[in-house]
Amino acid sequence: MTRGKHRESVENQLFTLLKKTPVYFNRAADYKELSKKYDYVVVATGKDTAAKEMGLWIDYGVVHLRGGLVFGTFESTSSTVYFNTRYAGQGYARLAPWSSTQAIIGLCNIGCSEYEMDRLYTNFLEEENLAHLEFYYKFSLPIFSTGRVSNFKSGNVLLVGRSAGLTERLLGTGAVEALISGILAARAMIHDLDYESLVKPLQKHVENISAIRAPYENLDNEGLDRLVAMINTPGIKQAIYNTGINFIDMAGGILNKIKS
Ligand SMILES: Cc1cc2nc3c(=O)[nH]c(=O)nc-3n(C[C@H](O)[C@H](O)[C@H](O)COP(=O)(O)OP(=O)(O)OC[C@H]3O[C@@H](n4cnc5c(N)ncnc54)[C@H](O)[C@@H]3O)c2cc1C
Numbered sequence: 001m002t003r004g005k006h007r008e009s010v011e012n013q014l015f016t017l018l019k020k021t022p023v024y025f026n027r028a029a030d031y032k033e034l035s036k037k038y039d040y041v042v043v044a045t046g047k048d049t050a051a052k053e054m055g056l057w058i059d060y061g062v063v064h065l066r067g068g069l070v071f072g073t074f075e076s077t078s079s080t081v082y083f084n085t086r087y088a089g090q091g092y093a094r095l096a097p098w099s100s101t102q103a104i105i106g107l108c109n110i111g112c113s114e115y116e117m118d119r120l121y122t123n124f125l126e127e128e129n130l131a132h133l134e135f136y137y138k139f140s141l142p143i144f145s146t147g148r149v150s151n152f153k154s155g156n157v158l159l160v161g162r163s164a165g166l167t168e169r170l171l172g173t174g175a176v177e178a179l180i181s182g183i184l185a186a187r188a189m190i191h192d193l194d195y196e197s198l199v200k201p202l203q204k205h206v207e208n209i210s211a212i213r214a215p216y217e218n219l220d221n222e223g224l225d226r227l228v229a230m231i232n233t234p235g236i237k238q239a240i241y242n243t244g245i246n247f248i249d250m251a252g253g254i255l256n257k258i259k260s
Contacts, residue, residue: 001175029045031043031050031157035156035157038156039156039189040156040157040158041156041157041158042157042158042159042160042182042185042186042189043157043159043160043163043164044161044163044182045163046161046162046163047144047162047163048144048145048147048162048163048165049163050157050159050163051147051149051159051163051164051165054157056149056150056151056152056154056159057147057149057150057165058147058148058149058150058165059145059146059147060145060146060147060148060169060210061110061111061145061146062110062111062143062144062145062146063091063108063109063110063143063144063145063146063172064107064108064109064110064112064114064117064141064143065106065107065108065139065140065141065144066106066107066117066121066138066139066140066141067094067104067105067106067107067138067139068104068105068135068136068137068138068139069098069102069103069104069135069136069137070102070103070104070105070130070133070134070135070136071101071102071133071134071135071136072101072102072133072134073100073101074095074097074099074100074101074102075100076097076098076099076100079094079095079096079097080094080095080096081093081094081171082094082095082124082128083221083224083228084127084221084224085220085221085224086123086127086221087107087109087120087121087123087124087127088107088108088109088120089109089110089111089112089120090110090111090213090216090217091107091108091110092108092171093105093106093107093108093124093128094106094108095128095130102136105125105130105133106139107120107121107124108172114143146165146167146169146172147165148165148203148206148207148210149164149165149203151196152164152181152195152196152199152203153195153196158185158189158195160178160181160182160184160185161174161177161178161181161182162174162178164181164199164203165206166178166181166202166203166206167206168206168209168210169209169210169213170209170210170212170213170216170248174206177202177205180202181202184198184199184202185199204253205249207252207256208248208249208250208251208252208253208255208256209248209249209252210252211251211252211253211255212248212251212252212255214255215255
């Protein structure tokens with residue numbers, strides 16, 4: 001999904017749909033102050049700060065993300081995900097073409113130190129033959145934590161999206177869950193419904209996907225190769241891609257049941 005200032009970014013698409021809602025740019029909101037003035041406050045900051053301050057955050061470790069926009073020749077209809085423990089550890093790296101001449105590359109490592117990340121990022125670029133590419137810009141995101149919340153609401157403060165831990169911990173996606181939880185929060189406030197019970201199935205889905213991480217973390221590079229080969233086996237491949245059955249949710253659900 002395109003993010004940021006681009007005309008077609010998720011933010012701008014949503015912004016053009018708003019009819020009357022005022023949007024204040026460059027103004028940091030304080031949910032504690034706002035909660036005194038308004039019936040409800042929805043925290044959608046993409047940060048764990050509020051959940052931590054309210055004692056609702058259950059932490060699952062930190063993620064380093066480094067990459068940039070590069071020039072080159074790319075197949076714009078496909079995207080490459082690299083699983084290689086030598087530089088990604090239990091994370092992964094990615095090459096996502098933006099066009100036939102530009103691509104976003106990134107390394108997502110879990111739990112390594114800042115110093116190690118420099119070396120691992122260099123290893124990633126060299127091992128995957130990307131070191132020669134010219135960068136248009138580079139990014140190194142502030143380290144962020146992954147986790148989930150024990151409750152989605154405290155008093156009149158509701159948590160949604162990443163602030164509510166609704167980003168799965170296998171690959172780190174959560175844009176759709178952020179949108180859905182925002183809709184559920186709005187529905188709860190307007191119709192005086194229980195937000196907690198509305199949003200719980202969404203958290204279950206995110207936790208099912210996240211549960212796949214535990215067996216994945218135990219695989220070395222040979223194990224990862226076997227896993228990818230297995231997913232590509234005729235029959236299994238068609239079942240995963242064509243049947244519409246949500247295998248990840250099913251497998252994660254079973255793993256979560258075994259755990260509890
Ligand atoms: C590099 C990267 C790539 C990703 N790719 C994908 C993908 O392809 N697909 C996918 O599903 N997910 C992806 N994700 C995850 C996805 O972006 C998040 O799960 C999702 O954006 C969470 O939405 P959110 O609204 O909770 O938070 P955000 O999108 O982070 O939005 C939070 C907003 O709140 C603002 N803000 C912060 N503090 C304050 C404050 N005090 N007052 C006012 N405003 C404040 C921020 O400036 C920001 O605009 C990606 C994440 C990253 C970092």
